[in-house]
Amino acid sequence: MNILIYVLLSGLLIMLIFLNKLFNHSQYIPHGHCYLWQPSLVRLHLLADFFIAIAYFSIPIMLVYFVNKRKDVPFSKVFILFSLFIICCGFIHVMGVVTLWYPVYWLSGLVKALTALVSILTAFELFPVIPLALALPSPEKLQVMNTELKKEIKDKKEAQKKLFLLNQELEDRVKKRTQEIENINNYLQDKLKIEQLIVNISNSFLAIQYEYFTDHFSEILKKISLTLNYDHSYLIFFESCCDLNEQYSFPSENETINLDQDLPIIVDDMQGLIPIIYNINHGHNHQKLSQQPYVIKHNINSILAIPLVVKGTLNGVLIFSCRHENSMENSVELDNLTLIGDILVSAIASYGMNKKLQNQNQELKRSNEELEQFAYVASHDLQEPLRTISNFTDILKEEYGDIFDDTGKEYLDFIVSSSFKMKLLIKDLLALSRVDRKQDIFVVTNLNDVLREVKIMLDNAIERKNAIIECENLPAVQGDKVQLTQLWLNLISNALKFNQLDKQIKIKIGVTSQDNYWLFYIKDNGIGIKSEYKEKIFVIFQRLNSRYEGTGIGLALCRKIVNRHGGQIWVDSEVGKGSTFYLTMPKIHNLNFTI
């Protein structure tokens, strides 16, 4: 600490000694003495030194200002050193003024030494700069360079212009190409649009229900018009099919066009059965068309006409018109619209066919229903009086039997047996008429159970006739148990009934599996059926043999029951050997019965 203070103090002392020495002027004679204090000489030196100092101080200010402003000027460091050097020189001259009166020669010497240092530094800095400064172009050179530069700029500009033109050309080409691509794109899009339209229309016909069919045409015209940008569309049939209108249009509020009056040319042209595009203002051929009232009235510019051809004859026309020029690639549009025309024609044909079929079907259904209703009512109402007849004949026999002689009693027996036959007849007829009247109550029915019941029902007859019935294990089917019982009852009773007197009755019942159905058979060794009657036996009231009792309804009933169960029945037979009845029934679909 003490040392530090000592050092500081001694430093301060040295400084004071130095400063004292520096500003000490007591030992020296002022410079004015050299001039013998001649006022004019002193004044001369004073003024000269003063102005030199002023000048020397102002020059660096300007230099610094210049360097500061002109940042681009090279060698700015040299400029700064110069400024410093000039300031130092300025101080030398200030000292010259001071020493006139105060002889601080140490200070003045120090300033000189400082100036010397700065000047040497400047000289050192300046030395390497000289060649560089020399290399700086002269104004003449600059002039030349400038000219060259101007020329260069001009060339560049020209090149630029060329480039610009080239660019423009390129741009034009790109634009043109883009336009081309756009056109192709538009064309493809249009094509896609029209193809989608066709698919759409074609599908719509598949999905449409027939009751909405007639309204559907307006809907289709609307679709076409909106997709292909037509102003008016018409669908005109020359001969209206079924209940279709003769003309459809879109927009529907359009005044209808009168083909014979407004557009007879189109009708004429359509006789060729080829679709046509009329661009009215472009083609000279269409001058006549441009005079047509429709074209004038609606300011029509193009018309497309598609013939609707049915079996080679013109059956109608599909007409589209627009106020603008038709822009679509004509052939594509025409081809596709022709396709639409074909779709319409075939849709109409199928509609007509379906309608006809539907009507026939309805008619058939109605007449069938009427017939069943008739059979039902008739057999029902027949039963009442028959019951009375049979009941009162019984009463007659019981209570008044004594009054009748043998012939009378025989007549009474005729009445009784006839009414019994009639009873059977009515019962069968009623059963027959009821087959389809019943609501579907199909359940899984085990045919083994059915056959067991039938055998019990026929127990007496089987025993009496000493018949052998062999029966394979039968599958279950989906059906109406009552009707299935009736079916097998009829089949087995027939087999029992139509036997050959000298043979023991043998009946075999079996089944084979086919693809989707079971094939059942019942084979007997009875009298057989002549081949010409194979079909007839299934017709109601067809009896072949009066020796055997029967109503002639049994097999008709069988066929009806089998048909109602989705199957078929037929017979294979040889006279004297026996008959085999075959019947099919659908198999129960596995899926329905996995539970």
Added chain:
Amino acid sequence: MKLLNTPVDILLVEDSHTDIILMRKMLSMADTPNNLHVVEDGVEAIAFLRNQDNPKPHLILLDLNLPRKNGREVLIEIKKDDNLKIIPVIILSTSDSETDILNCYQHQASCYLTKPMSLKDFHQQIKLLEQFWFNLVQYPDLTA
């Protein structure tokens, strides 16, 4: 109460004269004493039942096919009427259609019989009817 010695009041609703004769004949031969009241159509049947002067029948034998108001309608009307619905209604019809049968039971018929085709069967049917409905079943005491 059982109808052992009290005469049974039966209302027969039937339009067929021969059936009426038969029914009369059969019931006259029955062991149980009975009063058979006969009306020939549905309208008359309802009128008979609603008339306070008439005895309230123990049983109604109802045919289905009737003029003016058919048997089904009569059945429905009886079963809707608080005073009448306790009376057992036996349907006697020629029809053996399943729809008819189901329909009658749905409307609370007591039982459904098909008119037999032979006198013998008819006889048998009435006998069974007599045994069951006259002798076996209990009736509410309407006088109480």
